[in-house]
Amino acid sequence: MKEWLNHQTDSWDLEGALKQYKMVKTSEAEFQGLPAPTFEGETSIPSGTETETTPEPIADNPPAS
Numbered sequence: 001m002k003e004w005l006n007h008q009t010d011s012w013d014l015e016g017a018l019k020q021y022k023m024v025k026t027s028e029a030e031f032q033g034l035p036a037p038t039f040e041g042e043t044s045i046p047s048g049t050e051t052e053t054t055p056e057p058i059a060d061n062p063p064a065s
Contacts, residue, residue, distance in 0.1 A: 018045055
């Protein structure tokens, strides 16, 4: 993510960033003696294979009817 914010890359690994975030939050909770977060019911990020199979829109602006 840091590379993306510094414009060193044009892509951002959302799955990897979310996985790292969950690992950090779980580790913090364990370190502080708190129950680990469950992350249930949160919005999911589609995997790379799901996004590859999703067709891109042909035009940004649909024709007026």
